[in-house]
Amino acid sequence: MTDLTKLSAADIAGLVANGDTSAVEVTRAHLDRIAAVDDQVHAFLHVDTEGALAAARSVDERRAAGEELGPLAGVPVAVKDVLTTKGVPTTVGSKILEGWRPPYDATIVQRLRAAGTVMLGKTNMDEFAMGSSTEYSAYGPTRNPWDLQRIPGGSGGGSAAALAAYEAPLSIGSDTGGSIRQPGAVTGTVGAKPTYGGTSRYGLVAFSSSLDTPGPCARTVLDAALLHQVIGGHDPRDSTSIPAPVPDVVGAAKLGASGDLTGVKLGVVTEFTGEGAEPGVMAAFRESVEALAKLGAEIVEISCPHFKYALPAYYLIAPSECSSNLARFDGVRFGLRTGDDGNRSLEEVMSLTREAGFGPEVKRRIMIGTYALSSGYYDAYYGQAQKVRTLITRDFNAAFEQVDALISPTTPFVAFPIGARTSDPYQMYLADLFTIPTNLYGGPAISVPCGLSEGLPVGLQVMAPTMADDRMYRVAAALESTVGTFTPPAL
Numbered sequence: 001m002t003d004l005t006k007l008s009a010a011d012i013a014g015l016v017a018n019g020d021t022s023a024v025e026v027t028r029a030h031l032d033r034i035a036a037v038d039d040q041v042h043a044f045l046h047v048d049t050e051g052a053l054a055a056a057r058s059v060d061e062r063r064a065a066g067e068e069l070g071p072l073a074g075v076p077v078a079v080k081d082v083l084t085t086k087g088v089p090t091t092v093g094s095k096i097l098e099g100w101r102p103p104y105d106a107t108i109v110q111r112l113r114a115a116g117t118v119m120l121g122k123t124n125m126d127e128f129a130m131g132s133s134t135e136y137s138a139y140g141p142t143r144n145p146w147d148l149q150r151i152p153g154g155s156g157g158g159s160a161a162a163l164a165a166y167e168a169p170l171s172i173g174s175d176t177g178g179s180i181r182q183p184g185a186v187t188g189t190v191g192a193k194p195t196y197g198g199t200s201r202y203g204l205v206a207f208s209s210s211l212d213t214p215g216p217c218a219r220t221v222l223d224a225a226l227l228h229q230v231i232g233g234h235d236p237r238d239s240t241s242i243p244a245p246v247p248d249v250v251g252a253a254k255l256g257a258s259g260d261l262t263g264v265k266l267g268v269v270t271e272f273t274g275e276g277a278e279p280g281v282m283a284a285f286r287e288s289v290e291a292l293a294k295l296g297a298e299i300v301e302i303s304c305p306h307f308k309y310a311l312p313a314y315y316l317i318a319p320s321e322c323s324s325n326l327a328r329f330d331g332v333r334f335g336l337r338t339g340d341d342g343n344r345s346l347e348e349v350m351s352l353t354r355e356a357g358f359g360p361e362v363k364r365r366i367m368i369g370t371y372a373l374s375s376g377y378y379d380a381y382y383g384q385a386q387k388v389r390t391l392i393t394r395d396f397n398a399a400f401e402q403v404d405a406l407i408s409p410t411t412p413f414v415a416f417p418i419g420a421r422t423s424d425p426y427q428m429y430l431a432d433l434f435t436i437p438t439n440l441y442g443g444p445a446i447s448v449p450c451g452l453s454e455g456l457p458v459g460l461q462v463m464a465p466t467m468a469d470d471r472m473y474r475v476a477a478a479l480e481s482t483v484g485t486f487t488p489p490a491l
Helices: 009-018 023-041 049-064 107-114 157-164 181-187 221-231 249-256 279-294 305-328 346-357 360-373 379-400 425-432 436-441 469-483
Strands: 044-047 076-080 118-123 170-175 190-193 213-218 265-269 298-302 405-409 445-453 456-463
Touching: 009 023, 009 049, 009 221, 023 044, 023 049, 023 076, 023 118, 044 157, 049 118, 076 107, 076 157, 107 118, 107 221, 118 157, 157 170, 157 181, 157 213, 170 190, 170 221, 181 190, 181 445, 181 456, 190 221, 190 469, 213 221, 221 249, 221 445, 221 469, 249 469, 279 298, 279 405, 279 445, 279 456, 279 469, 305 360, 305 379, 305 425, 305 436, 360 379, 379 405, 379 436, 405 469, 445 469, 456 469
Parallel strands: 076 118, 076 170, 265 298, 265 405
Antiparallel strands: 044 118, 170 213, 190 213, 190 445, 405 456, 445 456
């Protein structure tokens, strides 16, 4: 009998649509898989068994009634716990929202439900999406299915690990500085950051409002494109949403799968091929570049000189915006409240609540951001960082006048052991060294598996111009067609 958990989302949708299996059977198979392995992986914070089976039954009933189903109807999906889900706990990986059940769905969750996908539950993440390893979750770390002693990337490590452990065929992540792509790279899965504004932030608990971008995670490029098509598009409830249709990402993925990149010009980012990356990562990347050239792509080197300033600029802009966004978590309106015994002032209750509710990385970033925005320092720090952001955007624009897309390694290193970098925040921040520029620019980028180093996955990143998301899918699918997919050791 076919193991339904090992199939692609596209294959599962086809089986359900043809009546060869039921959505309930598919859902039960994945729930059973979660029950069997998630105590080792800890990809999920909450599994909504009853809700998932009810959604699956609805899909089966609609198919039996002859209704036309969407391209992903009956396919299970895991959702990063940064998106609000009506009646289902949303914690953002933090104690300050432990047990909170939102009264509404995020737009992306609404679109998932309308498309007939089956939400399995909420995945683990670094608290408030602040981290690069999913070790900063208040509920314990997620582990990489390739090696349970290693990190699955962050902040969306739960969403990536659920894919690699075959607990879900699809998942949703959010990308502020690389939190979809970096976990994809180190778990051997596909992670795509759409153009900023191409997917709705309504219902996404904010970290850094000018950077946060929800997006699709999958085991294949086509599956990621299918999910992107479902969740993308204009949302009038999001003031930053782009009033334009989603590019034909599915068509681009299918075109790329033919393995023909004739006429496509790719730029290798010079600044991302020097020092700073592990030799094994660079070796896998170079082999992939050669594979892309054999598929017909023209490869040229492109210098983006201001990319080297992206990391410090990001760690001023993102903490500044987080210090403003997280001010709402005060113990007064919702969530955790500590010290309210009738003998303390409001300020004391707020202070005690934040002390108990926020973890060390969140506190670190709030303090950095508050300092950067304070009187006398705003122009010197936050203002300067925004100027650097403009220079990085100019680098991208100049590059895209010469090439169709840019390529680089996704991360400088493979998954590192749990606990290896938590004592050195700077070393942790380096995990997003290659992904941050795209967030500052606002364009789309995707990570696709390109090889192994020391038996662990390596990802290749494809970056495209804003609203040219289809380009990255074509290149990623072409690479996948020749490199293949990667399967972790059995759990």
